[in-house]
Amino acid sequence: MADFTPTPADRFTFGLWTVGNTGRDPFGEATRPVRKAPYLVEKLAALGAYGVNLHDNDLVPIDATAAQRDALVREFQQALSDHGLVVPMATTNLFSDPAFKDGAFTSADARVRAYALQKTMHAMDLGAELGADTYVLWGGREGTEVDAGGKLLDALGWFRDSLNYLAAYSESQGYGYRFALEPKPNEPRADIFLPTVGSALGFIATLDRPELFGLNPEFAHETMAGLSFPHAVAQAIDAGKLFHIDLNDQKMGRFDQDLRFGAENPKGAFFLVKLLEESGYAGPKHFDAHALRTEDEAGVWAFARGCMRTYLILRDKVQRFGQDAEIQAALAAYRVQDAELEALTGTFTPANAGALKAHAFDRAALGTRGPGLEALDQLTMELLLGVR
Numbered sequence: 180m181a182d183f184t185p186t187p188a189d190r191f192t193f194g195l196w197t198v199g200n201t202g203r204d205p206f207g208e209a210t211r212p213v214r215k216a217p218y219l220v221e222k223l224a225a226l227g228a229y230g231v232n233l234h235d236n237d238l239v240p241i242d243a244t245a246a247q248r249d250a251l252v253r254e255f256q257q258a259l260s261d262h263g264l265v266v267p268m269a270t271t272n273l274f275s276d277p278a279f280k281d282g283a284f285t286s287a288d289a290r291v292r293a294y295a296l297q298k299t300m301h302a303m304d305l306g307a308e309l310g311a312d313t314y315v316l317w318g319g320r321e322g323t324e325v326d327a328g329g330k331l332l333d334a335l336g337w338f339r340d341s342l343n344y345l346a347a348y349s350e351s352q353g354y355g356y357r358f359a360l361e362p363k364p365n366e367p368r369a370d371i372f373l374p375t376v377g378s379a380l381g382f383i384a385t386l387d388r389p390e391l392f393g394l395n396p397e398f399a400h401e402t403m404a405g406l407s408f409p410h411a412v413a414q415a416i417d418a419g420k421l422f423h424i425d426l427n428d429q430k431m432g433r434f435d436q437d438l439r440f441g442a443e444n445p446k447g448a449f450f451l452v453k454l455l456e457e458s459g460y461a462g463p464k465h466f467d468a469h470a471l472r473t474e475d476e477a478g479v480w481a482f483a484r485g486c487m488r489t490y491l492i493l494r495d496k497v498q499r500f501g502q503d504a505e506i507q508a509a510l511a512a513y514r515v516q517d518a519e520l521e522a523l524t525g526t527f528t529p530a531n532a533g534a535l536k537a538h539a540f541d542r543a544a545l546g547t548r549g550p551g552l553e554a555l556d557q558l559t560m561e562l563l564l565g566v567r
């Protein structure tokens with residue numbers, strides 16, 4: 180049996196903010212000490228990760244001087260090169276500082292919108308310096324509690340203008356970033372703009388350079404919206420827009436839990452891994468999750484190892500699914516082919532349409548056929564539960 184030990188070839192990444200999470204929540208203080216970035220790099224590399232991602236302020240405090248910034252960046256770069264980790268993705272913290280309390284790119288205050296752009300351009304410079312080629316935009320504060328401010332349409336326009344501006348900045352600097360929008364329905368705002376993968380896909384089509392923008396969908400966020408994550412990811416892949424992915428887990432209807440990958444819904448995680456592996460997704464697999472607040476440092480590394488191990492175990496299950504004769508027979512039986520009808524429906528021609536309109540269907544037979552999904556699903560469960 181494989182030992183499910185990750186290697187950099189598996190392209191697993193974590194954010195500095197994930198393994199560095201101190202356990203603070205709205206009701207309680209930190210339960211773990213702050214760890215410095217070079218230490219987190221060393222520990223992640225030892226576990227077999229490929230890379231580490233960051234917000235500007237995960238590394239450089241918001242009020243750091245230029246000299247302090249440069250020293251922190253140098254120390255971080257040294258740790259990356261010492262331990263062989265890369266930084267594939269960077270992003271901006273546009274949610275912690277009180278200046279962003281009513282939004283960043285969608286603030287009703289033009290000064291805040293301008294500051295958000297300034298801060299993001301500096302953070303893009305930092306990401307480029309570290310070698311990142313993907314730039315994530317999570318609009319955590321881009322939303323409202325009160326719609327009496329009347330900014331719903333304006334906010335979408337301000338958001339669009341900001342994204343167009345940042346894409347033009349990236350191109351003018353030669354950074355070549357691919358921007359990945361990360362939707363979330365709520366928390367910390369009551370209603371966040373562009374709340375789902377579908378909304379973000381629709382919005383991207385309205386940008387000046389839509390080809391530079393894609394998605395960074397997160398398991399927890401679509402689940403919070405009551406939606407299926409594999410379905411959302413499939414739509415992003417179909418649109419050629421799966422630029423990055425945030426893997427974690429979540430109980431529906433709760434606060435954003437950011438649980439260890441597969442911890443809550445291993446069956447959903449299995450279908451997600453199947454989709455990623457079979458679609459040829461080649462980007463990093465980023466775990467945007469953190470250890471439970473109950474945990475000490477040993478729990479943090481158990482959490483990180485567990486995320487990667489579960490992915491690899493599920494990847495192995497995907498292979499077994501593909502090799503399981505009974506499952507493959509059930510799948511083949513599920514998909515009914517009909518060469519004559521598929522010829523008529525493949526392309527519209529007046530002749531095809533005429534023949535299709537004249538075709539006599541046995542509707543009763545179509546309605547009575549059992550597709551075998553109960554048996555197929557049980558076979559899948561038994562595979563996942565380890566008895567086949």
Ligand code: GLT
Pocket residue numbers: 196234270271315316317361397425435467
């Ligand atoms: C924050 C959020 C995540 C986003 C990160 C990127 S920050 O932790 O909960 O879902 O991916 O800004």
Ligand code: MN
Pocket residue numbers: 397399400435436437467
């Ligand atoms: Mn989350």
Ligand code: MN
Pocket residue numbers: 317361397425467
């Ligand atoms: Mn995320």
